[in-house]
Amino acid sequence: MSKIVGIDLGTTNSLVATVDSGIPYVIADADGRRLTPSVVHWAAADANPFVGNAANRVRVLKPAQTVYSVKRFIGRRGAEISDADKQVSYPVASGSHGEVVIPMFGKEFSAEDISAEVLKKLKRDAEVALGESVTRAVITVPAYFNDAQRQATKRAGELAGFTVERIINEPTAAALAYGLDKLKEKSKIAVYDLGGGTFDLSILELNEGVFQVLSTNGNTRLGGDDLDRVLVEFLWQRIASVSPKSEIRNPQSTARLREAAEVAKVKLSTETEIEVSLPFLTPEFSFSHRLTRAELESITGETILRTRPHCLRALADAKLDARDLDQVILVGGQTRMPLVRQLVSEWFGCAEFEEERGGIRLGEDYHKPSGPLLNTGQNPDEAVALGAAIQAEILSGGFKNVLLLDVTPLSLGIETFGGLMNVIIPRNSTIPVKAGEMFTTAMDHQRSMLIHVLQGERERAKDNWSLGRFTLEFESAPRGIPRVGVQFEIDANGILHVLARDTRTGKEMVVEMKSAVDVDDAAVTKMVEESVKHAFDDLATRRWVEAKLKADALLAATRKGVASSASELGAEYSTEIEVVLTLVEAALATENPATSSGDLKQLQAACAKLDEVTKPLADLLMDRAMEAMLRKRGAIS
């Protein structure tokens, strides 16, 4: 069996790691580099793409043919993408099924296709380094990825030739890397993970090798890229103030500005002032600006502040106060920025930085200050990949004393009356988890119902992610009688499986929950149309069945009356009744057993005629009943 590798498929960089003799390490490529930029470049339509550093080098020269930060688009629909997200140097469009596509050289690449190219390179690098074929992987995703984004990531892995053994959450992976040498300890930690494109905050409890995630929160569209973007906008304003010529702003200059902004941002993590220099931004125009750390902080501070509500919500969900935490671990390249460290430290009331104590282990007599420690000791780039490798090793049978209990980040439910979301599995439930709901019918002889599966935290169904719709078929029965159980199961990958069971027949159906991007709009429309069509059929059936029940009762009562009063009715009247009875029977015979309905108008007309014709009979029977009652009471003899 092939070794299982751990992969951090990042917005900016991707890494592959493994465990050897109990030691996790990141695998380097042939040039000794451990970080592979998540960048893919196509030089020509049928050429093999350049991936990683090779692609990154041409990014500024050929911005429209170089795809980066594609993780922002994976598993998402074109309609969901904001204008800010679309500000990339390559084209982004909506495909025929509504999914995000990247049109290039007359082809349409999906975000999975692009990610698969990055994964293929990591696979090759691992194979070269390990000297064996590598076909199995654990891949990490932001904790706050929804079902569609997880499924799409899994598909990207499969496209690259991997069997994806597990999808795990990035902050959980980072916690595994952090806690591997602390298996005897008991502590509560928060992992603050701010990468290139996503932000997650997870709170975990570590207890003798059990890593239990208590809560997770985040934003899959917030990261270092956003800081770059506001800095780029600031630099454009500076440029406009010295040269108002609009032709300066073109794809090439934008790509150069973005590159310069990121370099400046990274440098200002260690320096307090730098020169942003862009010679010959256009043939006639060069630009330079002296940028201070304070200036960068005032430009980007607001974006960093957007991570705070997620921290507060995760703490509230875990029912903890920041003071209950032992450590706040910083992960993701963007947490190297001093302002990020300072703000996180303030929000969590951190007493001091771990690094300020020079990495010296604290003795038994050390009393933890009131707040948690801010732990910057993890390599923010590598922690996630190392954690993925540790999970891979656990799946291979290694690290037997480690147990990982993760949670689902978003609630799952179904649409209910009035377009509301009815939660079946609440967010932060430990996975794997199963939960179900029992349904019955509101109408007689209904044979199916449409179930709309949703993921998210909003009250209204339409504000949540639609994971798909399916039609549930069951045996026809009067309303309220069918009992159909729908069970949601979230597996260890955080991926949803749906099972439906008709409890009367025991018939089961595993519903293939396609991800949101996979749901073909036409298929959904057809499904909805079918359910509408069914609703009309069901209505016709109900009206026929009601008329039939009434006709049956009328037939039985008339026959009984005729039999008991034959001598009083006379032959002519008896024949007249018999003729109309035959009309009702003929109308009943129009029923089609397959649809449980017949000629309703014919039946209603025949029953009305029978009502009319049997009026004298009814009067006679009524008189007789009255006479019998009075006799019983002794009023007459």
Ligand code: AMP
């Ligand atoms: P990741 O997705 O974890 O690889 O993080 C990538 C993000 O971290 C990018 O936005 C980088 O610009 C940013 N980053 C990396 N190193 C630094 C640094 N030293 N200072 C500030 N940001 C950094």
